[in-house]
Amino acid sequence: MLEPVGVLPQAAERLDTRRELWPDEVRVRVERLNLDAASFRQLEQAHHGDGAAVRAQVLDIVRSRGKMQNPVTGSGGMLIGTVEEVGRRSRLGVVAGDRVTTLVSLTLTPLVIEDGLRDWDGRSEQVPCTGYAILFGRSIAAKIPEDLPAELSLAVMDVCGAAALTARVVSEYVARGKPPIVGVIGGAGKSGSLALAAARDAGAASTIGIVPIQHEADVLGAAGIADVVTLADARDPVGLFDAVEAAGGPCDVTVVCVDVPGCEGGAILSTADRGTVVFFSMATSFPAAALGAEGLAADVTMLIGNGYVPGHADYAVGLLRSYAGVRSMFERRLAAAPTASADPGARQQGPQPGKMAP
Amino acid sequence: MLEPVGVLPQAAERLDTRRELWPDEVRVRVERLNLDAASFRQLEQAHHGDGAAVRAQVLDIVRSRGKMQNPVTGSGGMLIGTVEEVGRRSRLGVVAGDRVTTLVSLTLTPLVIEDGLRDWDGRSEQVPCTGYAILFGRSIAAKIPEDLPAELSLAVMDVCGAAALTARVVSEYVARGKPPIVGVIGGAGKSGSLALAAARDAGAASTIGIVPIQHEADVLGAAGIADVVTLADARDPVGLFDAVEAAGGPCDVTVVCVDVPGCEGGAILSTADRGTVVFFSMATSFPAAALGAEGLAADVTMLIGNGYVPGHADYAVGLLRSYAGVRSMFERRLAAAPTASADPGARQQGPQPGKMAP
Numbered sequence A, B: 001m002l003e004p005v006g007v008l009p010q011a012a013e014r015l016d017t018r019r020e021l022w023p024d025e026v027r028v029r030v031e032r033l034n035l036d037a038a039s040f041r042q043l044e045q046a047h048h049g050d051g052a053a054v055r056a057q058v059l060d061i062v063r064s065r066g067k068m069q070n071p072v073t074g075s076g077g078m079l080i081g082t083v084e085e086v087g088r089r090s091r092l093g094v095v096a097g098d099r100v101t102t103l104v105s106l107t108l109t110p111l112v113i114e115d116g117l118r119d120w121d122g123r124s125e126q127v128p129c130t131g132y133a134i135l136f137g138r139s140i141a142a143k144i145p146e147d148l149p150a151e152l153s154l155a156v157m158d159v160c161g162a163a164a165l166t167a168r169v170v171s172e173y174v175a176r177g178k179p180p181i182v183g184v185i186g187g188a189g190k191s192g193s194l195a196l197a198a199a200r201d202a203g204a205a206s207t208i209g210i211v212p213i214q215h216e217a218d219v220l221g222a223a224g225i226a227d228v229v230t231l232a233d234a235r236d237p238v239g240l241f242d243a244v245e246a247a248g249g250p251c252d253v254t255v256v257c258v259d260v261p262g263c264e265g266g267a268i269l270s271t272a273d274r275g276t277v278v279f280f281s282m283a284t285s286f287p288a289a290a291l292g293a294e295g296l297a298a299d300v301t302m303l304i305g306n307g308y309v310p311g312h313a314d315y316a317v318g319l320l321r322s323y324a325g326v327r328s329m330f331e332r333r334l335a336a337a338p339t340a341s342a343d344p345g346a347r348q349q350g351p352q353p354g355k356m357a358p
Helices: A037-046 A051-065 A150-158 A160-175 A190-201 A214-223 A237-246 A264-269 A286-295 A312-322 A324-336 A344-349 B037-046 B051-065 B150-158 B160-175 B190-201 B214-223 B237-246 B264-269 B286-295 B312-322 B324-336 B344-349
Strands: A026-035 A077-086 A099-102 A111-113 A126-135 A141-143 A181-185 A206-211 A228-231 A251-256 A271-279 A301-304 B026-035 B077-086 B099-102 B111-113 B126-135 B141-143 B181-185 B206-211 B228-231 B251-256 B271-279 B301-304
Touching: A026 A037, A037 A051, A051 A111, A077 A126, A077 A150, A099 A150, A150 A160, A150 A190, A150 A312, A150 A324, A160 A181, A160 A190, A160 A251, A160 A271, A160 A312, A181 A190, A190 A206, A190 A251, A190 A312, A190 A324, A206 A214, A206 A237, A214 A228, A214 A324, A228 A237, A237 A264, A251 A264, A264 A271, A264 A286, A286 A301, A286 B286, A286 B301, A301 B286, A312 A324, B026 B037, B037 B051, B051 B111, B077 B126, B077 B150, B099 B150, B150 B160, B150 B190, B150 B312, B150 B324, B160 B181, B160 B190, B160 B251, B160 B271, B160 B312, B181 B190, B190 B206, B190 B251, B190 B312, B190 B324, B206 B214, B206 B237, B214 B228, B214 B324, B228 B237, B237 B264, B251 B264, B264 B271, B264 B286, B286 B301, B312 B324
Parallel strands: A181 A206, A181 A251, A206 A228, A251 A271, A271 A301, B181 B206, B181 B251, B206 B228, B251 B271, B271 B301
Antiparallel strands: A026 A077, A026 A126, A077 A099, A099 A141, A111 A126, A301 B301, B026 B077, B026 B126, B077 B099, B099 B141, B111 B126
């Protein structure tokens, strides 16, 4: 299936793109690729904005590697299409005719383009495309809800792991009879607002949304999805600690959703003894977290935010339906950046903190 | 206490070294510093092996920063000394007269050298030293057991967090009535052998020690601390998966103690659904773990190995006393590298996999 043999798909040079399915695979007829923003930017710059040259390179990458993975950025994107055939042992839970989006990166997805991308001018991350893609047994795909704008669904699904894992962690505290105080650093962002709603949904004793600037505090306050909203720079451990204390902390569960380096110490310091820190930010430094907790003699459980939890897409879409405040925050963000694209393999790498629509 | 105000001690330029104690502090009369190996090597190279120049620079660093933190490597080391005075609200659990070692890095520890390091030739990481150090409320110090060679105790304490956290994770499974299968990647190393003993001690259903070369397999097999020993290169996910399967896996708990990059995918793939991966290796890449699990649709809990768990030093020393196989592995290692020094802030960065004494 892969070259070189023995590596996992993301690291593989080239994927096998045979049309025929193994029993656990699914073939999708592709209608659109969403290139990862970092990848598209790199291609655009490399070709000085020459759309035809960008298109030619994307075609060449997909033809030679069997997948869309920018060799410079390493990233891919996601795709939308319709299920064409389902292997008899597939566990993906989709049937032929379902309109789906992939929740794993294009860097893991065998892809064949059949139309030479003739409907794409090479000037946008949104790539109309005819062709097919193969999802494996361990891939993840989600049905696109019919009652919601596709763009809204995709934006939610892009960060759905944060909601599901936050809910799971909070539920474990609740099951032990100790509903937790939950703090979300970067509570006004996409993953942050979903995490706040998930914490409340799962039975948190209270929720604290932590944001760096007044405007975000205003927006988050108006959305009504956090019990308390507080201002702090998460890179300043003592300042963060003080703000969280004043807001009702320390937190039993701290969720880090803000994508700036250097937030590990503050998150640890703001978390109660035997509490849990969930790091979703891709800017998290493993050594900074490990040595930071040790240096502070902090007995906290630190989780690497796994973007996959079974049922995560449905759960996050459900939160969007139930919490008007979450939906308003996503819609506000989409209105500000209507063409923003996503790569599940680059979840929180996109938006910077404070980059909320005015 | 710190400059600049608001940062945590490790990031501080300069620590306050006043002799007088705050109520939660402890003052230690220092007898020896163990410089971190990476730090000493850098100093030695920078001064072309001129011991007097190395000594002069260490004195200058400690005088100007109030702590021993190599400005190039960022690392410090640990110290041995005797408790001189204990603040009335200290929670460190030591009394005046106790011989102790610090379990937090020297980069966090206010230090004053009083003898100009006149007994040190600048040619070894072991630095005889007269002076004092201040331990804070959140520092960690451990009494050096009188019945064990000090070097052996220090080697164990250097990696004691791995034992205590492994035991905690295993105990949680046992408490739910599901004693886990535990795999330790790098089972023949210091933290790895302690983790294997801790897993058995905490009630694991079975333990699998995974090592990269036959010689380590022989040594680990002879020590008798793993139920099964298997050979695999942890950087090859499919090879590791196959080896763990053949050894009785997948594992409910996988502990990563081997300090090479690129082990994340294999560890995730070798772990059962709803299992737990504990990453102790400082070579762990946060994005590789997060995106790897997502890409594999692997519903596993991933922990950042926090080096601090209350009681960890006593627990690890207890394992050393109870498991002759653990002690033999540590002694073998010490015999091969008698001057190896350590920095709690660089735990697993020292020994490379496969670097076991012949």
